[in-house]
Amino acid sequence: MAIIQGDTALLTQPLNQERRQETEAVRRVLTELNLTMVDMEDAGATLEGSDVLFTGREFFVGLSKHTNQRGAEILANTFQDFAVSTVPVSAGTRLKNICSMGGPETIIFSNSEKARKTLKVMEQLTDHHYNVLSVPEDAAANCVYIRGAGELDYLLHPTQDECPNSVSAFQKFTSYTLLPTSCSEASKLGGALSSFCLLINRKLPY
Template sequence: MALSGIWQTLNVDPPPDFDMEEELFGVVYQSMLPNDRIKEIVQMKIPGAHLDSGDILFTGREFLIGLSERTNTSGIEEFSQFFPSWSVTGIKVPRGVLHLTSLCSICGIDTIAIGGSPQGQEVWKEIEKLAQHSYKRVVFPDNNGANCQFINGVICHPPRDEYPESFKVWETFDTPRISLPNSELAKADGSLTCNSLSIR
């Protein structure tokens, strides 16, 4: 599906300066937060604070932030100041895993897609223990096969040829779905959730 068709299907308005010819891929993550334009860009001020956007999992009810090699407690503390009306909880990411969304994503209302690896199940136990709300889980054979974006009621997930076993799980969903190739970005450890912005 062409990028312009994806925008239309997801009912997302592209930014005013968006160039269809030059963009490789892009989705403005408007699925759960209020549909307001970005009003400011904030910079972290706490010395030594680090926060990787790949560690941010917004569930629609709270923020779960991965504590990883790229995100520390100071980063989570400062992030919570940007979103004072939302609960923000740190989730330990197993050693060797790039960031939280390498293992799990939101795939529906109160539903988390999670990799079936030992690391994925370790993270799920942390979520069950520390999250402020309860969630259902859907387990996928591949960690990367569970990576998706849930945008305006539509799931964008990897295609069959990239993760055939995980695709079988996606086929069980009643939710509208779009398969989005990610093989080129995967060469640089990029995933579908890397193509999103956290806005307030």
């Protein structure tokens, strides 16, 4: 329901009108954290967090049924210090259904045909080389990378039961604390790991 970078939070505008009511609860929480709130004032713009991938260097926005060009333009206007590239995604798919960050320089990507097409486009749009960890199952490509205090890094990823063919790939992150996290019940409603968190990258005041 929000895209957060630094001290700025862009409240997204889901395609589903009923879900737009959820942004008010998110607004209250983020206001308490003293973030600068930005609203999408164009009623025709749609943007969902599940279509936005921030690499730490740039944004990729998946153009899908849920996110349109105008939504991507508002994101670009909000975060002008970063490049914003739009990427078409297959019908019924959201960008984070097929990829997510696995670290500062690594993107985890599904090995499906539709995901490989998206990856090829993203590689053409960026001037930076990212490492790619390929996983055989789409659900395994939706992970949450968390940079912890000091040198501690964490990766929330689907469990062995959910993605039996992909879990071994995460063992390549030898310096991470791996946290298998079940999302099987939420997935029945179309949710994924990254759908249930807002990552805030800022220094604590102590």
